[in-house]
Amino acid sequence: MTAELGSFALILAFCASLAQVGLSFAGRVRRDATLTSCGEGAALAAFAAIAIGFATLIWAFVTSDFSVANVAANSHTEKPMIYKIAGAWGSHEGSMLLWCFMLTGYGAAIALARALPWALKSLTVGVQGALGVLFIGYMVFASNPLLRVLDPPVEGRSLNPLLQDPALAAHPPFLYAGYVGLSVVFSLALAALIEGRVDSAWARWIRPWTLAAWSLLTVGITLGSFWAYYELGWGGWWFWDPVENASLMPWLMATALLHSSVVTEKRGALASWTAFLAIGAFTLSMLGAFLVRSGVLTSVHAFAVDPKRGIILLGVLGVAAGSGFSLFAWRAPRLKDTQVFAPISRESALVVNNVILAAVTSTVLVGTLWPLLLETVGRQGGVGGPYYNLVVGPLMAVAFIVLPAGPLLAWKRGDARGAAQRLAAAAAVALIAAVTVYALVSPTRAMGAVGVAFGVWLVAGALTEAAGRLRVGRASLAENARRFVALPRGAWGMTLAHLGLGVFIMGVAFETSWRVEAAQVMPVGGTMTLGAYRLRLDGVTVMPGANYDAEQATITITDRAGRLACLARPARRTYDVGGATTSRVALCPHGLDDLYTVIGERRAAGRQSTWLVRSFVNPWIHLVFLGPLLMALGGAISLSDRRLRLAVGRKAVARLPRLAPAE
Amino acid sequence: MRTGRWAAILGAVLCLAAAGDPADRLHNPTQEARARSLFRETRCLVCQGESIDDSDAPLAADLRRVIRQHVASGASEGEVRAFLAARYGDFVLFRPRLTWTNALLWGAPFLVALAGLALLIGRPRTAPMADLSPDEEARLLALTRPSDNMTPELSSKNAPGLTET
Numbered sequence: 001m002t003a004e005l006g007s008f009a010l011i012l013a014f015c016a017s018l019a020q021v022g023l024s025f026a027g028r029v030r031r032d033a034t035l036t037s038c039g040e041g042a043a044l045a046a047f048a049a050i051a052i053g054f055a056t057l058i059w060a061f062v063t064s065d066f067s068v069a070n071v072a073a074n075s076h077t078e079k080p081m082i083y084k085i086a087g088a089w090g091s092h093e094g095s096m097l098l099w100c101f102m103l104t105g106y107g108a109a110i111a112l113a114r115a116l117p118w119a120l121k122s123l124t125v126g127v128q129g130a131l132g133v134l135f136i137g138y139m140v141f142a143s144n145p146l147l148r149v150l151d152p153p154v155e156g157r158s159l160n161p162l163l164q165d166p167a168l169a170a171h172p173p174f175l176y177a178g179y180v181g182l183s184v185v186f187s188l189a190l191a192a193l194i195e196g197r198v199d200s201a202w203a204r205w206i207r208p209w210t211l212a213a214w215s216l217l218t219v220g221i222t223l224g225s226f227w228a229y230y231e232l233g234w235g236g237w238w239f240w241d242p243v244e245n246a247s248l249m250p251w252l253m254a255t256a257l258l259h260s261s262v263v264t265e266k267r268g269a270l271a272s273w274t275a276f277l278a279i280g281a282f283t284l285s286m287l288g289a290f291l292v293r294s295g296v297l298t299s300v301h302a303f304a305v306d307p308k309r310g311i312i313l314l315g316v317l318g319v320a321a322g323s324g325f326s327l328f329a330w331r332a333p334r335l336k337d338t339q340v341f342a343p344i345s346r347e348s349a350l351v352v353n354n355v356i357l358a359a360v361t362s363t364v365l366v367g368t369l370w371p372l373l374l375e376t377v378g379r380q381g382g383v384g385g386p387y388y389n390l391v392v393g394p395l396m397a398v399a400f401i402v403l404p405a406g407p408l409l410a411w412k413r414g415d416a417r418g419a420a421q422r423l424a425a426a427a428a429v430a431l432i433a434a435v436t437v438y439a440l441v442s443p444t445r446a447m448g449a450v451g452v453a454f455g456v457w458l459v460a461g462a463l464t465e466a467a468g469r470l471r472v473g474r475a476s477l478a479e480n481a482r483r484f485v486a487l488p489r490g491a492w493g494m495t496l497a498h499l500g501l502g503v504f505i506m507g508v509a510f511e512t513s514w515r516v517e518a519a520q521v522m523p524v525g526g527t528m529t530l531g532a533y534r535l536r537l538d539g540v541t542v543m544p545g546a547n548y549d550a551e552q553a554t555i556t557i558t559d560r561a562g563r564l565a566c567l568a569r570p571a572r573r574t575y576d577v578g579g580a581t582t583s584r585v586a587l588c589p590h591g592l593d594d595l596y597t598v599i600g601e602r603r604a605a606g607r608q609s610t611w612l613v614r615s616f617v618n619p620w621i622h623l624v625f626l627g628p629l630l631m632a633l634g635g636a637i638s639l640s641d642r643r644l645r646l647a648v649g650r651k652a653v654a655r656l657p658r659l660a661p662a663e
Numbered sequence: 664m665r666t667g668r669w670a671a672i673l674g675a676v677l678c679l680a681a682a683g684d685p686a687d688r689l690h691n692p693t694q695e696a697r698a699r700s701l702f703r704e705t706r707c708l709v710c711q712g713e714s715i716d717d718s719d720a721p722l723a724a725d726l727r728r729v730i731r732q733h734v735a736s737g738a739s740e741g742e743v744r745a746f747l748a749a750r751y752g753d754f755v756l757f758r759p760r761l762t763w764t765n766a767l768l769w770g771a772p773f774l775v776a777l778a779g780l781a782l783l784i785g786r787p788r789t790a791p792m793a794d795l796s797p798d799e800e801a802r803l804l805a806l807t808r809p810s811d812n813m814t815p816e817l818s819s820k821n822a823p824g825l826t827e828t
Contacts, residue, residue, distance in 0.1 A: 234717045340786070348783065355779030363772040370768055371754070379764065384714065384757025386704045391772050600719075 003068050006056030007146045010097075013049035013104065014136045016042045020107070020129030028122045036122035040111035043125050046132055047108035054101045057145050058088045067152035070094060070145045076158035076577055078547045086169040087159045092293055092306050093145035098172060099289065100136050102180035106209075107132060110184060116205055123191035124184075131183055134316045142312050158547070158577040167227035171220060175247060178217025179285040182250060184209040185257065189278035190324055193331040198271040203264035206278060208639055210261060211493075214254045215635030221247050222628040233583045233598040235517065235616035237624060240385040242297040245368040246288030249361055253281040256357035259350045267347060267411060269339035272332040273354070279328055283321040284361075290317050296372060342413040349406035349414075356399040363391045400454045400505070403498065404461020408468070422468060426460035441514060451509025458502030466495045493638025497631045504627025507592075510620035519614040521603065530615045532560050533595065535568075537613060540602075548573040550584070553599045553611065557588065565590060568597040570613075594618045687728065689735055698734045701743055702727055704757045714757060 020042035027035030057070070061084045066072040074091045075084055083090075089098040107128040110116075116124065139145070188206050192198045224247065229237040238244060257277040264274045291297055294310025341347035366373075367383045374381045404426060408419040434453035438444055467473070469487055470480045516531035527536045538554040552571040559565045566588030574581045581601070588595040600612030689695040702716035707723040715723035715730075726747075733743045747755050759765045795803060 232717075236717075343784070351779070351783050355776055355783065358779060359772045359776035362775045366768055366771045370759075373767075374753075374764070377764075379753070381753035381759060381765070382706065382757070383759055383768065384704070384706060386758035387768075390758065391769070395772060395776060 002056045002059055003065065003146045003148060006053040006060075007144060009049045009052040009056070010136065010140050010144065010146065013046045013053065013100070014133065014140050016046035016049055017104070017129045017132035017136055020046060021126050021133060024122045024126030024129060028119060028126065033118065036118070036125070039122060039125050039129070043104070043107040043111040043129060046129070046136070047104040050097075050101050050104045050136070053146065054088075054097055057094060057097060058085055060146070061085060061088045064156065066154070066156050067148050068145075069147045069149045072149060072153050072156045074159050075156040076547065077155065078576070079158060079164070080546045082166065082169055083159060083164050086172075087163075089172050090159050090163045090168060091145070092309070093139070093143045095172065095176075095293075096135070096139045096143050097145050098176050099180060100132070100139055102176050103128075103132055103135055103183055106180060106184045110187070120188070120191050120195055120197075120202070120205070123194050124187045127187035127190045128183065131187065131320060134320055138312060138316050142309050155577075158575070161548070161573065161575045161578070161580045161582045162231060164547075164575075164582075165227065165231060167223060167231075171223040171227055173220075174216050174223055175220030178213050178215075178220050179247075179250060179288065181209060181213025181216055182254060182282040182285050185213065185254075185278045186282035186324065189275045190327055193275060193327050196331060196334060198264075198275045198335050200265050200268045203261045203271075203274060206257075206261055206274075207265065210254060210258055210278075211635050211639045214251070214258055215632040215639065217247070217251050217254060218628050218632040218635065221251060222625055222632070226625050229621075230585045230587060231582075233585050233614070235515065235596050235598075235614075235618065237511075237621070240367075240388045242368050243288075243292050245364045246284075246291045249284040249364050249368075250281050250288060252357050252361040252364070253277055253284050256354045256361070257281055259353050259357075263347050263350050267339050267341070269337055269341065269347060270351070270354075271337055272328075272335045275332060275335070276328060277354075279321075279324040283317075283324065284365075286317045286320060290314055291368070297368065341411070344409065344416045345414040346406060346409045346411050349402055349409055352402050353399060353406065356395050359395050360392050363388065363395070367391075397454065400458060403458060403501075404465065407465045407494065407498075422464055423461060426457060426464045429460045430454070430457035445513040448509050448513025451513065452506055455502045455504075455506030455509055458505060459499055460502075462495050462499040462502060465498075466492075488641055490638045490641040493634040493636075493641070495634070496637060497634030500627045500630025500632075500634060502627070503623050503630060507620045507623025507625075507627055511618055511624055514619045516617040516619075517615070519612065521610050521612050523605075523608050523610045526610075526613075528613065528615070530557075530595075531617050533565060533617065534558050535597070535613065535615055537611065540599075540609075540611065543571075545573060547577065548575045550574075551599075551602065553613070555586070555597055555599075555613065557595055557597075566595050568595065570597045570599040572599060572601060589622065592620045592622045594621045687731065689731055691735075694734050695731075697740065698727075698731050701730050701734070701740060704744075705730070705747060706755050706757055708751060708755060 020039050022039075023035050023042055024039030027033070027037075027039055057068075059065075060068045060071045061075050062081070064071065064075055064077045064084070066075075070091055070093050074087050074094070079087065087094070089095050107125065110121065110124055110128055113121065185206050188202070188209065189198075192202045221244075224244075225237045228239070228244075229235075257274065260270050260274045260277055263270045290310060290313045293306060293313060295307045296310065339347075367387060371380070371382045404423055405416075405419045408422055409415070430453045433456040434449045437452045438446065438449035441448070469491060470483045472480055475483075518528055518530040518535075520526070520528040522528060522537050524537055524539055527534060529535075534557070536556045536558075538556055540551060540553045543550045543552050550571040550573045552569055555568040555570065556564065557566040557568055568586035568588055570586040571584040572581055573584060583598055583600075586597040588597075594617075596616040596618055598614045600614070603610050603612070689698060699716065703714050705715045705726060707713045707715045707718035707720055707726070709720050709722045710718045713723075715726045730743055730747075733746065738746070744756060744760065748760065753759060759768060761769060
C-alpha cells in the first residue's frame with residue numbers, strides 16, 4: 001500500500017509542479033501577488049509530495065518489499081541496513097528520484113526566500129517549476145521507482161557490490177545537491193532575462209545559491225574521487241573518465257560563474273556572460289545526468305545505464321537547455337555592458353580566469369563527447385588521461401600564475417608593479433621550494449618540482465593577500481586581530497579557497513611525480529620491496545562478512561630501519577548473491593602519504609597458493625583530498641557572509657508587488 | 664599429436680594468464696619504463712574505460728605482451744602507436760594523434776582561450792558617450808532630484824556615465 005501511496009505522491013508532485021508553472025507565470029503577467037503566492041505554495045507542495053514518495057521508496061527498501069520492482073532488482077534481505085537505505089538511490093530510477101527531491105527542495109527554498117524582489121522571484125519559481133515538470137514527468141512516465149511487479153520474488157537481486165560502500169550514503173546526496181543546486185541559478189538567470197534585468201543586484205542574489213551548489217559539488221566530487229581511489233584498487237584518484245568529466249564540467253562552469261558574478265556584482269560588467277554561465281552550469285549538470293545514465297560512453301563508474309530511457313533524458317535536456325539558450329540569444333543582446341576597465345585590473349584578472357576555465361571546460365566537453373562526434377562521421381576514436389593532462393595542464397598553469405595577483409589588483413585600473421612587489425616574497429618562496437624539491441627528492445623530476453612551485457605560489461599568494469588585508473607588520477597586533485574579526489567572511493572564504501587550490505596542486509604534483517609502485521606474485525611468507533619499505537605477506541585467512549566471504553591477507557610493512565610502518569589487511573570479497581568479487585584496498589596513512597595495498601585472486605601454483613600483491617606509496621595524497629575540502633569550506637564561510645544575510649532583512653520592501661511597469 | 668595440441672593450448676592460456684604478472688617485465692629498465700608509459704596511453708578495448716596498465720582482462724595482458732615485444736625489438740613510441748592504431752583503430756589510443764580529423768579536438772581549447780583573450784583585448788577602453796533621448800533626460804532629472812531615494816530601478820539601469828561615482 002505504501003508504494004501506491006508513494007506513486008500517487010509522485011503524480012501529485014507532477015501536478016503541483018504544473019500548477020507552480022501556471023500560477024507563477026500567470027501571477028507575474030497579471031501582476032497578481034495572490035496567484036504567485038499560490039505558485040510558491042505549489043512549489044512547497046511539490047517538495048512535500050516528492051519527500052513522501054522518496055520516504056516510501058526508502059521504506060520499501062528498509063522493509064525489503066520485493067513486490068516493488070526497483071527493490072527486487074537492487075536489494076536483498078541480507079544486505080546491511082545502511083546499504084538498504086542508500087540503495088534507494090543506487091539505481092537509475094532511485095537516483096532520478098533523489099534528483100527530483102533536490103530539485104523540488106531547491107524550488108521550495110526559493111519559494112521561501114525573502115530577499116528576492118517579487119517579479120523576479122515569481123518567474124524564478126515558475127522556471128524552477130518547469131524544470132520540475134520535465135524531470136518529475138520523466139520520472140513518473142518513464143522511470144517510476146515505485147512500480148510493482150505482478151509476481152514478487154522471494155529474494156532480491158541485491159545491489160551491485162561495487163556500490164556497497166559507506167560512500168554510497170554520502171557521495172550521491174552531496175553530488176546531487178551540487179548538480180541540482182545549479183538549477184536555482186539557471187532559473188534565476190532565465191527569470192532575469194525575461195525581466196530584462198541582469199544587473200549587480202541580480203549577481204548578488206545568485207551568489208548564495210552558486211556558493212552553496214559549488215561547495216556541495218566540490219565535496220561530492222572529492223568524496224567520489226576518494227571512493228574511486230580506494231574502491232577500484234588502481235592507486236589513482238582521477239582517471240578522466242566520462243563520468244568524472246561529467247561532474248567536473250558543471251564544477252568548472254560554476255567556478256567560472258562564481259568569479260564572473262563578482263565582476264557583475266561589484267562593477268555591473270560582464271552581465272550577459274554571467275547569465276550565459278548561469279545557464280551553462282546547469283546545462284552541463286543535466287548533460288552529466290544524461291551521459292551517466294544513457295550508456296553512450298563507456299565508463300569505469302557506469303551504473304544505472306539504460307540506453308532506451310537515455311533518449312528521453314536527452315529530450316528533457318534538449319528542451320530545458322534549448323529554451324534556456326534560446327531565451328539568452330533573444331534577450332542577452334539587449335543587456336548593456338558599457339563598464340570600462342584597464343587591461344591591468346581586477347576585472348581583467350577575473351576575465352582571464354573565466355577565459356581559461358571556459359577553455360578547460362570546452363576541452364573536457366569536446367574530449368568527453370569526442371567518441372560520439374567521431375561516430376557521426378563514421379569513425380572511431382576516443383581520448384583519455386594523457387590528452388587531458390597535456391591540454392589542461394598548460395592552460396591551468398596560466399591561470400595559476402595570474403591567480404594570486406587578481407585579489408591584489410584594484411578594480412578598473414590596477415597597479416601591476418605594486419602587485420608584483422607584494423608578491424615577490426611569494427614568488428621567491430615558490431622558487432626556493434621548487435629548487436629544494438628538485439634537489440632533495442629523489443628521483444629528480446622537473447615536472448614535479450614545477451608543480452610544487454605552483455602549489456606553493458598559490459598558497460603563499462593567498463597568505464600574502466590575507467596578510468595585506470590584516471595589515472600584518474604595518475599595524476599593531478591588536479589592529480591585526482581586530483581586522484581579522486571585522487573583515488567580511490566572503491574575503492576569508494576566497495583566501496581559504498585559493499589556499500585549498502594550492503594545497504591540492506602540491507598534492508597532485510607530489511602524488512603523480514613520486515608515486516612508487518610494486519607488484520609481485522607471492523606465497524605466504526613472501527616479501528617484496530616498495531621504495532623505502534618492505535612488505536611481507538604473513539598470511540591469508542577467509543573471513544565471513546555480512547553478505548559476503550572475504551579472503552583477507554595480513555601484510556607487514558616495515559620501513560628501512562626495520563620498524564613496523566603498518567599492518568595492512570587488504571581483502572577480496574566474494575558476494576553471496578551473484579558471486580561478484582570486489583577488492584578491498586588496505587590504506588595505511590603515514591604522514592601525508594598513503595601506503596596502498598591490494599591483493600589479487602588466489603592462484604594455485606603446484607601445491608602452494610600464491611597471490612598477486614600490488615602496492616603503492618602515494619606521497620602527499622592526503623593533500624589531494626584536503627585541498628578541495630578547504631575550497632568547499634571557503635565556499636561555506638563565504639556563504640555565511642553578513643552581506644549575503646543582510647539581503648534577508650530587506651524582505652519587507654522587496655516582497656511588495658511592484659505595480660509600475662518593469663521594463 | 665593430440666597431447667601436443669593440448670599442451671600448446673594450455674601453454675597459450677598460461678602465457679595469457681601470466682602476462683599481467685611482474686615476471687613478464689623487460690629486463691632493460693628504460694625499455695620497461697617506455698612500455699609502461701605506453702600501457703597508460705592504451706585503452707583496454709573490452710573494459711569500461713580502463714587503460715591496459717590497470718586492467719586484469721586477458722586482452723589487456725595480450726596487448727601488454729605485444730607492446731613489450733615491440734619495445735624490446737627497438738620500436739619507437741610513435742611506431743608502436745601507429746601499429747596499435749592500424750590494428751585496433753584510433754579508439755585504442757587515449758592520446759589521439761595529431762591528424763586533420765583530430766584538429767578540432769586539439770584546437771578547440773586553444774581557440775576558446777584565444778577568442779576570449781581577443782575579446783578582452785578588443786574591449787572598448789573608454790565609455791561611450793551617453794546619448795539620452797529627451798524622454799530619458801526627463802526621467803533622469805526626475806530620478807536625480809534630491810528628494811528621491813535611490814531605487815533599484817536606477818542602480819540597475821546602468822545608464823552610461825551614471826554609475827561611475
